[in-house]
Amino acid sequence: MTNHQSPVLQTLGQLKTAGSIRALDYQFARFLQEIGGEPLTVLAGALVSHELASGNVCLSLEDIEQQTQTLFGVDPDALQPLKALIASGNWQEQLSGSRLVSDGSEGSVPTPLVLNRNRLYLYRYWHFEHQVAEILRNKTARLVESNTIQAILDRLFQRDYTLLFNGLQTETDQRAAIIKWLDVVKPDELDWHAIGQTLQQATSGNDLAHLDQLIPEHACLNWQKVAAALAATQSFSVISGGPGTGKTTTVTRLLALLVELEQQTKGRAPVIRLVAPTGKAAARLTESIGGALEKLHCCETVRNNIPSEAGTIHRLLGVIPNSTEFRHHRDNPLHLDILVVDEASMVDLPMMNRLLDALPGDARIILLGDRDQLASVDAGSVLGDICAAAGNTYTERQQKRLQQLTGYDLRTELPESNANIHDCFCLLQKSYRFDASSGIGQLAAAVNGGKVKNTKAVWESGFQDIRRHLLNDSGYQTMLQLCVDQYRPYLQAIKEGQPARKVLAAFNRFRLLCALREGACGVEGLNLEIRSALARHRLIERETLWYPGRPVLITQNDHGLGLYNGDIGITLAGTDDRLRVVFQLPDGSLKELLPSRLPAHETVYAMTIHKSQGSEFAHTAMILPDKINPVLTRELVYTGITRAKRMLELFTTDAVFNQSVARQTHRSSGLKERLLA
Numbered sequence: 001m002t003n004h005q006s007p008v009l010q011t012l013g014q015l016k017t018a019g020s021i022r023a024l025d026y027q028f029a030r031f032l033q034e035i036g037g038e039p040l041t042v043l044a045g046a047l048v049s050h051e052l053a054s055g056n057v058c059l060s061l062e063d064i065e066q067q068t069q070t071l072f073g074v075d076p077d078a079l080q081p082l083k084a085l086i087a088s089g090n091w092q093e094q095l096s097g098s099r100l101v102s103d104g105s106e107g108s109v110p111t112p113l114v115l116n117r118n119r120l121y122l123y124r125y126w127h128f129e130h131q132v133a134e135i136l137r138n139k140t141a142r143l144v145e146s147n148t149i150q151a152i153l154d155r156l157f158q159r160d161y162t163l164l165f166n167g168l169q170t171e172t173d174q175r176a177a178i179i180k181w182l183d184v185v186k187p188d189e190l191d192w193h194a195i196g197q198t199l200q201q202a203t204s205g206n207d208l209a210h211l212d213q214l215i216p217e218h219a220c221l222n223w224q225k226v227a228a229a230l231a232a233t234q235s236f237s238v239i240s241g242g243p244g245t246g247k248t249t250t251v252t253r254l255l256a257l258l259v260e261l262e263q264q265t266k267g268r269a270p271v272i273r274l275v276a277p278t279g280k281a282a283a284r285l286t287e288s289i290g291g292a293l294e295k296l297h298c299c300e301t302v303r304n305n306i307p308s309e310a311g312t313i314h315r316l317l318g319v320i321p322n323s324t325e326f327r328h329h330r331d332n333p334l335h336l337d338i339l340v341v342d343e344a345s346m347v348d349l350p351m352m353n354r355l356l357d358a359l360p361g362d363a364r365i366i367l368l369g370d371r372d373q374l375a376s377v378d379a380g381s382v383l384g385d386i387c388a389a390a391g392n393t394y395t396e397r398q399q400k401r402l403q404q405l406t407g408y409d410l411r412t413e414l415p416e417s418n419a420n421i422h423d424c425f426c427l428l429q430k431s432y433r434f435d436a437s438s439g440i441g442q443l444a445a446a447v448n449g450g451k452v453k454n455t456k457a458v459w460e461s462g463f464q465d466i467r468r469h470l471l472n473d474s475g476y477q478t479m480l481q482l483c484v485d486q487y488r489p490y491l492q493a494i495k496e497g498q499p500a501r502k503v504l505a506a507f508n509r510f511r512l513l514c515a516l517r518e519g520a521c522g523v524e525g526l527n528l529e530i531r532s533a534l535a536r537h538r539l540i541e542r543e544t545l546w547y548p549g550r551p552v553l554i555t556q557n558d559h560g561l562g563l564y565n566g567d568i569g570i571t572l573a574g575t576d577d578r579l580r581v582v583f584q585l586p587d588g589s590l591k592e593l594l595p596s597r598l599p600a601h602e603t604v605y606a607m608t609i610h611k612s613q614g615s616e617f618a619h620t621a622m623i624l625p626d627k628i629n630p631v632l633t634r635e636l637v638y639t640g641i642t643r644a645k646r647m648l649e650l651f652t653t654d655a656v657f658n659q660s661v662a663r664q665t666h667r668s669s670g671l672k673e674r675l676l677a
């Protein structure tokens, strides 16, 4: 009874009833009070727990002291009874005096809360962050045999003159094209007259081989080659870049290098595993690694030792049914030498901790991902924090090492610290998928830069692959019609009795992405609207829950069934006329289930941008709500745009789009600081 009478719990109880905080936040505060927490500790505990729901690993006391943050995101009037407590002076000093708060230093007794460098954590999350930082900091540089690596790198990253020859046929400005294709960074040092003559006389790619002498490596800078060299020198590395910048291509060449080296030195190939956070992302990685393997300049024994299939992180770690624990951990580590994690921006702090914890001490780990995409759904922004800590410069020792391995001049200003993290990161910026005539690539870059006027210039440039529609009544109808037109082919494929694989592929060519779940512009409202529109056009049946063509998105992992949050299946009639939902698994096989056996799911004509991470669609439509909302950020819009491969249609108002682009996500975490310590 007394618990409920404390002003802190009373106010928190009201916030819970109003839906401003979760029951979990309230319960945690109550627990703290029951074990003797002071009023400020109880309040701070509820705040940390509440922050986790927004993805923040910790609570920044500095933000509270400087009042840059409204507590619980509510009107200060709702916290009136706690006004004196909130303003009672230095939170850091008061909290560090609490029995329930420790500083997390070695040997300290575990407490529910940890206060470290002005950041307050739940013990569990402090532990995750601390451990991730420790493991990464202990993954140090590797000894490399420069000459051997250099020779293999030169072969793996040799110029493709046939590609260049074909590409040049459509270019009007040959000099600019050469600079772009061969990554020339010192054009003034080259004999352009001689280069021009070579180009003029060439009748095939072979005739361009003379450019090896005319455009030597030291006048160029191929960041893919730098990334591979860098990853070869480190036990831990990150290769980041936007869509189509060649992350998979680069990592495949890197793996070829590592296999070749290990075969030479140890007489055996390393055990390599490729993983991604979702089944969809794993399937995409499998597809693109297959393409990259074909183009490798290496012998068959090397190629055969690079896996052509990727799996999910869950599967790698070994799910234990009905448990949150995994089979592999520190005491039962994974059996591998090299681990590649794709779409690493989607990996949250607890999962990254599990993965690193299960990694054998001498294994390499390579993270691939786009640092500018949305952070993980759950707490943390691990990839973003690592990239921010690394910065864009290398220590002197790494600059020298990379220059030796690649032949490129990588001298730049030095980072402020000598921390190893600076030497673990490479950013790929040139897209091989989108050229200058692609609006999608330009728009993504402009949104990423956060300058509204640059995005405006892109919209006004007349690109054919991006289209913007004003979101008003008529715009909304246009969007519904677009969905009908774009979903028609897969529904027709079903009517024609085409194989399930073809139906799934046809469905996956188009998707409508939403920022929100609720409302007319959210997933829930739009799925109903699109369904009605398809029924009006007699493409699907009316008024049944299950019908041939119903696409469903799994929203909960079911390890027993092998279906995971984010998997998409289509309802089809079996030979016995019973409906089944068909999924394509990461290894390409099909899985059929009766609707009644499905784990939690929902219809998926429209899906959230969050859930679309790790997927791409040839034609993507994106709708932003008609009013500004806290979830609308630059990262969200960028992630939506970069799902589109060939065509992007955006439905929005100027005000909402511009405000979204101007706003950046911030997630509180201490990982960057720890990696630099």
Ligand SMILES: Nc1ncnc2c1ncn2[C@@H]1O[C@H](COP(=O)(O)OP(=O)(O)OP(=O)(O)O)[C@@H](O)[C@H]1O
Binding pocket: 163, 224, 241, 242, 243, 244, 245, 246, 247, 248, 249, 250, 288, 291, 292, 432, 433
């Ligand atoms: N150096 C290169 N020269 C020519 N083509 C390249 C090069 N690097 C990548 N590509 C091509 O660009 C396309 C995208 O490459 P890749 O799949 O490696 O990029 P990614 O960054 O992994 O893409 P995603 O964002 O889809 O994960 C592929 O068709 C690939 O063959």
